[in-house]
Amino acid sequence: MPELPEVETVRRGLAPVMEGARIAKADVNRPNLRWPFPDRMSERLTGAKIERLRRRSKYILADLNTGESLLIHLGMSGRMLISGAKLGQFVHDHPAPEKHDHVVFHMENGARVTFNDPRRFGAMDLLETKTADSHKLLSSIGPEPLGNSFDEAYLIDALATKGSPIKSALLDQSIVAGLGNIYVCETLYRARISPTRKANKISKPRVASLVPIIRQVLSDAIAAGGSSLKDFRQADGDLGYFQHSFDVYGREGERCRTDGCDNTIKRIVQSGRSSFYCPTCQR
């Protein structure tokens, strides 16, 4: 489900009820997600005030007033749903507990935030805020695509030695943070680059062209509240709308949207993931 735009959408949704708020109690309903939860997780969260909710790549980090930060990853199917809080003009009642409600944050302000993750590819951990960047899960992540350190010179350099297909290279979180299968497909379509082309065989100007396209695709998706495929919901339960803007993702067999192109969108499998592209427009 969640790539950078969806995670950012969730973060923005959670901020009004979690930032500056205290955790009255945290229910931890099972021993692990993808990995075991940290020792005494519930106790370490109970009574803590969340100073700030931030995002690094596809991770949400809640900086606590205890010197620790809670790290959250939504995996493929993770959701964070707010209830019991006044959101706009509506008050969302607490829903009945559902299967896969693995962690529930009861906030002192009356809001409840439920982490639900059927596939359990998600993760949570507690780490020292000061040294968060050196955490095992964060230390090898590349630059934020919407930040200043991600630019044309960087990407040209980073791809120069990559013999793998550009599709795989852009999915590699150590090259650029936060892109996933959908947004890589959309990026390569807009850039007119074939997903099968070897990263180090793409001309510098074409690699450079990827930078503003990546920024635009992600910004557009954030502005639309992310994409709702299958089960993605914003923290207030609303849908995202960017899926209506997909040019190629999930459009196998449909007509290419480029003016004057008669071809149809093809689906191929690259390192186990579907790639959607137009063989005529993307070279």
Next chain:
DNA sequence: ACGCGAACCTGTGGGC
């Protein structure tokens, strides 16, 4: 060292 496939899980949808 690098790149790829397998593995981790559950749910859903399509074909028969």
Next chain:
DNA sequence: TGCCCACAGGTTCGCG
């Protein structure tokens, strides 16, 4: 209706 297979937005691990 039911069964089986394919597939799903991510990431780590192990092997060649």
